[in-house]
Amino acid sequence: MQIVMILVPVMLILVALGILLFSWAVKNGQYDDLDGPAHRILYDDDKDMIPDDAKQPKQDANSNSAEEPGDSHKY
Template identity: 55%
Template sequence: MSIIYLLIPIAIILASIAIWAFFWSVNSGQFDDLESPAHKILYDDDDDLIPNDAKKGSVHETGHNDNAGRDGG
């Protein structure tokens, strides 16, 4: 029975920490927009990962295309 005197204050402390964490997250905007993060994965944002010279079709600083004038053989 004496363990109750220890468990009740621990439970009250844990509950108050959980309530504080909930109100802190609501006030800091954690629950403002629930839809946008799910839709962000659909956007094509791979352009930042591609190097600049690869976007230009292998045109180097000289302005010549690597594939120009090749027979393919």
């Protein structure tokens, strides 16, 4: 029975500490954006994986001003 006299105050102190830590985290914005970090990790390194030639804009097929590569002869 004497252990209860020790455990109850220790339990109350731990609960109060948990509530204080949770309220501190909420006030500092810890739980503001829950979806952002989950989606951000999916798009972190994608720019480095795109080849350099794919980054250049493609020319229009109907454009007469630029020749196609390999079309060096005229009809």
